[in-house]
Amino acid sequence: EDGGPDPETFCGHGRGGMGEEVKRKEDQRFITGRGNYVDDIKKPGMLHCEILRSPHAHARIKNIDKSRALDVDGVVAVLTADDLLEHGLATMPTLMADTQDVLVNDKVKFQSQEVAAVIATDRYTAKDGAQKVVVDYEVLDPVVDAHKALEEDAPLIRDDIEGQTDNHCLDWETGDEEATAKVFDEADVTVKEQMLYQRLHPAPIETCGAVGDYDPGKDKLTVHMTSQAPHIHRTLFSQVAGIPEHKVRIVSPDVGGGFGNKVPIYPGYVVAAAASVVLEKPVKWVEERSENIQSTGFARDYDMTGELAATKDGKIQAVRTHVLANHGAYNAVAQPSKFPAGFFNIFTGSYDIDTAYGSLTAAYTNTAPGGVAYRCSFRVTEAVYLIERMVKVLADELGMDPAEIRRKNFIPPEKFPYKSPTGWNYDSGDYEKALDLALEMADYDAYREEQQRRIDEDADKLLGIGISSFTEVVGAGPGKTCDIAGVEMFDSADIRVHPNGSATVRVGVQTQGQGHETTFAQIVAEELGMDVEDITVEHGDTDTDPYGLGTYGSRSTPVAGAAAAVAARKVREKAKTIAANELEASEDDVTWDRETGEFHLIGAPDRSITITEIAAGAYMNHPAGEEPGLEAVDYYDPPEMTYPFGSYIVVVEVDRETGEVEFEKFVAVDDCGNRINPMIIEGQIHGGLAQGIGTAMLEHVTYDDNGNVTGGDFMNYLLPTSMEIPEFETGYTVTPSPHHPIGAKGVGESPTVGSPPAIVNAVVDAMAHAGIKHIEMPMTPDRVWEKLDEAGLAI
Ligand code: PCD
Missing domain, CATH: 3.30.365.10 (Aldehyde oxidase/xanthine dehydrogenase, molybdopterin binding domain)
Structure with missing residues (x-):
């Protein structure tokens, strides 16, 4: 019946649908200082975590002496790899299934790598404590250049991987080598150039951070964290810690920019969560700028x-x-x-x-x-x-x-x-x-x-x-070709229209400043003929939102945006039944008009009904044989x-x-x-x-x-x-x-x-x-x- 919005006509129904320059709903709180970022979260009895980092790029740790740090007034605990080992949390999988130390166990592999975590009653005390941890390093020769790392006499970095004898990580190829060589041999003209795409670092205004909040009463771990992908982070947390997923809740509140930096899991998140479980108190970790640039995910570094x-x-x-x-x-x-x-x-x-x-x-x-x-x-x-x-x-x-x-x-x-x-x-x-x-x-x-x-x-x-x-x-996606840690890369949206005709939309992606609270509302407004003001978009809470793979790779519009449109059309389908009931007509005689955003009788456009009126019908006068309520969810696996x-x-x-x-x-x-x-x-x-x-x-x-x-x-x-x-x-x-x-x-x-x-x-x-x-x-x-x-x- 309806092939979606037509770019020639969709602009300007005036309800805030597709193509309209709706002011960003989220800006009300952002420009009045009411955003709620991880560092704004304060919990009763909350402790603070500071991470001690290695000054060396390559070094074996011979001993860590915590005693002087523990003597500092206000220091509650000092955690090292040994402590995490007891809880099975000493290592974590990277997104590429490599195994990374949460806190260095045995050997430091890069400068600023996480060595110990000091937990104290406030951030300054934690920092003082970290300065009193004495680490005995045996310094090794480092290699930072990829060309030099592959030379025969380069120091071996990954002696923790069985059978690894050099610094070679992986090889990959694509296309047709022979056919390409042939074309090059026979070509009139060939050109060649070497170019380095230098190492960059995404630099969101907000650095990474987390508040681990274990509730022993409910035996439930909540982690508030700067996450671009809360659901997959919950799955990974659950796998690493061995806690079932319904006992883990990831909340990604307002995020001050992501830019890909908040896709991986970092040791700081794991330490804050683990410390909270061990100490049964909320524990906050927020990194500083230099920690962010020096230890979290860099980008590029391709010599081409x-x-x-x-x-x-x-x-x-x-x-x-x-x-x-x-x-x-x-x-x-x-x-x-x-x-x-x-x-x-x-x-x-x-x-x-x-x-x-x-x-x-x-x-x-x-x-x-x-x-x-x-x-x-x-x-x-x-x-x-x-x-x-x-x-x-x-x-x-x-x-x-x-x-x-x-x-x-x-x-x-x-x-x-x-x-x-x-x-x-x-x-x-x-x-x-x-x-x-x-x-x-x-x-x-x-x-x-x-x-x-x-x-x-x-x-x-x-x-x-x-x-x-x-x-x-x-x-x-599509899910059959793209996955993260085995989880297919689909995305989702869940729409509930309330009795008064307003709606809540929940999506599996998480905004970091892109304006999703506005644009997803616009998609739904377009597809349901609602006013954009009547729609609230929620995201970033694994307890309430449908599972999704998160926001990065500009995937929110192509995947979750599609899910929102499809879920809205499912709602519209049901609404049509209710419309027919309210208009006392057969469903076949009812049609939806994108222009007015209303259902009306075919041939009698004045006998019409809006979604607001239909919503009331769904709860107060639902058609016999139909379920009451007006909601739909869609998990969208893109074809391409x-x-x-x-x-x-x-x-x-x-x-x-x-x-x-x-x-x-x-x-x-x-x-x-x-x-x-x-x-x-x-x-x-x-x-x-x-x-x-x-x-x-x-x-x-x-x-x-x-x-x-x-x-x-x-x-x-x-x-x-x-x-x-x-x-x-x-x-x-x-x-x-x-x-x-x-x-x-x-x-x-x-x-x-x-x-x-x-x-x-x-x-x-x-x-x-x-x-x-x-x-x-x-x-x-x-x-x-x-x-x-x-x-x-x-x-
Ligand atoms: N849109 C519209 N239309 C269309 C498309 C789109 O309107 N067609 C819009 C939407 O809705 C949104 C935006 O726009 O709101 C965007 O989208 P997309 O493209 O889809 O994307 P997303 O997914 O949402 O997001 C993501 C991206 C990325 S990727 C990045 S980096 C960055 C960007 O986003 N980040 C950020 N942007 C931004 N912004 C801000 N403010 N902040 C941030 O952080 Mo990566 O991969 O992660 O690296």
């Missing part, structure tokens, strides 16, 4: 070689890539189980390329574990960087315009659904349309002229224009992922004297299918572009040869501020997803995925006429100046 084979006129025939991945001390990458390199194998990008091959080697190093999907659907950011950089390298080699070469190679709209050579099924796309709009918005031709003028006039500031026409892949895309154009000015880069223009055209809330999307794009600028220009977690983190705090790990962020000009096209119930795709990650190559391409472009082919991120002024110097452009 990219190669393209092409014809003389710029038709790309094959891609080949090899990656050396630094996985840190444990294999703790946050990917769906069957994807050790995440979704990196989508590296053919937006281009119709038949032949591809990729391989990857991962190494253990004495650095913090990670490989989280920082605003990235599982390594697609690295893949997009690789292909979008390589297309620019090829364009320069051939002397072609980078817009033209893209146009020549795009997957054409009529080829969708499109199957990529590495097995991806793209749902829909119109890449040229997005690029054309971006070119027009950016005044591309005029800037090209200006660029040439500056070269001709030997100007002090060069102009560079960078393009990125990326394709994202978001919305993991969704493939948002976009074209970004960046114009930079490069100062030949100082190497400084200034943004002259920044255009972002995104296509995320049908749009739920354009204002929220705009905010998502702005935030993500800022993070893309941080990536390209500033951010890098660095280490010295002794394994010390030299980029582990905000003095050294530089985030962009408003001073570094230019005005963004955003535009959009709409290519609905054909398989999503409301035609929507995800969007939150796109700007961070798509923008770094556009920015690097722009800076390279400013120097390309003098032979510069590549520059590594972050493009700090000294790095840019070196390149200028190398090209004879520095003044």
